[in-house]
Amino acid sequence: MSAKNENLERAAWISELRATLALGWPLVLTNVAQNALMTSDVILMGWLGSGALAAGALGTNLYFAFLIFGIGLVNATSPLIAEELGRKRHSVREVRRTVRQGFWAAITVAIPIWIISWNGEFLLLAMGQEPALAKDAGDYMRALQWSLLPFLLYLVLRSFLAALERPGWPLLIGIVAVPVNLGAAYCFMFGKFGMPHLGLIGAGVGTVISSVFMFLALALVISLDRKLRRYFLFGRFWRSDWPRYKTLWKIGAPIGLTLAFEVTIFNAAALLMGLIGPSELAAHAIALQIASFCFMVPFGLSQAATVRVGLAYGAKDAPGVTRAGWTAFALAVSFMVVTASLMWFAPHLLLSAFLDLSDPKNLPVIGFAVSFLVMAAIFQLADAAQAVGAGMLRGLQDTRVPMVYAAFGYWGVGLPLGVILAFGTSLRGIGIWIGLATGLAVVASLMLWRWLRRDRLGLVTAVPRDVQEAFAS
Numbered sequence: 479m480s481a482k483n484e485n486l487e488r489a490a491w492i493s494e495l496r497a498t499l500a501l502g503w504p505l506v507l508t509n510v511a512q513n514a515l516m517t518s519d520v521i522l523m524g525w526l527g528s529g530a531l532a533a534g535a536l537g538t539n540l541y542f543a544f545l546i547f548g549i550g551l552v553n554a555t556s557p558l559i560a561e562e563l564g565r566k567r568h569s570v571r572e573v574r575r576t577v578r579q580g581f582w583a584a585i586t587v588a589i590p591i592w593i594i595s596w597n598g599e600f601l602l603l604a605m606g607q608e609p610a611l612a613k614d615a616g617d618y619m620r621a622l623q624w625s626l627l628p629f630l631l632y633l634v635l636r637s638f639l640a641a642l643e644r645p646g647w648p649l650l651i652g653i654v655a656v657p658v659n660l661g662a663a664y665c666f667m668f669g670k671f672g673m674p675h676l677g678l679i680g681a682g683v684g685t686v687i688s689s690v691f692m693f694l695a696l697a698l699v700i701s702l703d704r705k706l707r708r709y710f711l712f713g714r715f716w717r718s719d720w721p722r723y724k725t726l727w728k729i730g731a732p733i734g735l736t737l738a739f740e741v742t743i744f745n746a747a748a749l750l751m752g753l754i755g756p757s758e759l760a761a762h763a764i765a766l767q768i769a770s771f772c773f774m775v776p777f778g779l780s781q782a783a784t785v786r787v788g789l790a791y792g793a794k795d796a797p798g799v800t801r802a803g804w805t806a807f808a809l810a811v812s813f814m815v816v817t818a819s820l821m822w823f824a825p826h827l828l829l830s831a832f833l834d835l836s837d838p839k840n841l842p843v844i845g846f847a848v849s850f851l852v853m854a855a856i857f858q859l860a861d862a863a864q865a866v867g868a869g870m871l872r873g874l875q876d877t878r879v880p881m882v883y884a885a886f887g888y889w890g891v892g893l894p895l896g897v898i899l900a901f902g903t904s905l906r907g908i909g910i911w912i913g914l915a916t917g918l919a920v921v922a923s924l925m926l927w928r929w930l931r932r933d934r935l936g937l938v939t940a941v942p943r944d945v946q947e948a949f950a951s
Contacts, residue, residue, distance in 0.1 A: 495809075502782035519685065540602065546741050549630070555641075556788070557785075565792035582723055621686065624682075628686075632689065635648075639700075641789075651696055662683065667680030667684070730877075733877050747893075747913075751907055758906065760846075769821075772817040773862075776810035780865045780870075784873045786803075787870055796938050799873075807870065814859050826848070850908070857914060857919070871925060871928060871929060874932065
């Protein structure tokens with residue numbers, strides 16, 4: 479390669495790095511803000527008492543198991559819009575129609591989740607939960623469920639702006655939503671400032687208010703912004719586009735199931751840890767909270783990878799696809815090397831934020847948490863690799879095979895191995911974490927193997943036929 483070509487190649491990689499960072503860091507912080515919304519609710523539930531906290535945790539976990547599918551479904555709008563903008567940078571009509579079908583998909587998936595959530599108490603009783611806890615959790619879910627649709631609509635608009643590489647407004651609105659949620663929940667939970675005293679139900683009302691706020695605020699920004707309002711996203715909402723709607727489900731449903739497989743294995747791990755002992759469960763919750771917070775960075779970079787890969791994919795720029803994918807991957811893994819080092823070499827520093835390390839009563843939990851953090855340090859790299867690997871493939875609109883990989887890795891390998899090691903050997907809680915780490919490593923390896931074979935599999939060279947038909951109709 480000549481010196482001139484080397485300079486051009488280096489400049490292209492540097493440009494991609496800058497673009498990924500510019501898109502990625504607001505997405506990361508937006509995810510952190512979303513996490514803060516849930517954390518603020520948990521804090522207020524704790525103020526109500528341990529019973530309310532337990533009921534709230536039950537209701538939230540059950541609700542989130544179904545919500546995650548809806549999140550994955552509407553997130554399919556991001557690679558579809560990115561592909562169209564890569565193909566035709568100033569496309570308006572096709573982008574608008576994709577956003578509209580994203581709205582339609584959000585409404586469609588909300589209906590069955592509403593029905594399920596309305597019967598949350600029945601489901602929890604069927605799972606063997608205590609009747610009092612099941613009733614309180616069911617009442618909470620009946621309030622919480624009405625936040626679903628505005629939140630999914632907000633995610634559609636957020637995906638639209640991410641594909642346009644304008645993530646700033648969703649970040650700002652997400653940050654403002656934290657005090658909105660905290661204030662509304664506080665007033666309705668404790669009957670402040672003339673509001674009714676609703677207890678745990680008030681937390682659900684607060685989430686509804688903050689979700690409506692996020693959607694309406696983002697919709698207002700898009701309607702008023704000179705460059706954004708030309709898309710006329712909310713015009714002719716009633717017009718159908720069945721081929722595009724079908725394509726969105728074809729791409730989005732596997733994304734939703736992939737996320738569900740990942741989320742539910744961690745839910746299952748918590749239930750299994752509870753069978754081992756309360757100290758192990760408490761340590762597991764702390765270690766997982768630390769790992770989950772660190773995961774916000776690779777998760778945001780995976781969203782950036784989907785957009786950047788999608789733009790290059792739409793432009794049929796194979797070298798651009800390569801640069802976009804590997805840049806996001808390198809950033810995510812590099813960050814996780816730092817966090818893994820902290821977990822490995824300074825676990826007590828991290829645990830001090832959750833526990834009084836000088837209290838002898840906490841010694842059993844501290845001991846388990848330190849060992850769990852060592853395992854978390856090991857799976858940090860695999861977690862980053864599988865998250866960004868999935869995002870890279872989504873940019874190519876390749877979601878069905880990765881879904882199979884997730885099902886196999888998490889539920890076919892990770893969970894059975896964790897059960898065998900936890901209950902068939904003396905490893906106990908460590909065995910569950912070994913299972914989680916192994917499942918993540920398997921999924922990461924399969925995702926990267928498919929990415930490396932993307933040219934042979936024909937994932938880059940052509941836009942799928944069903945997508946072409948949807949956009950041509």
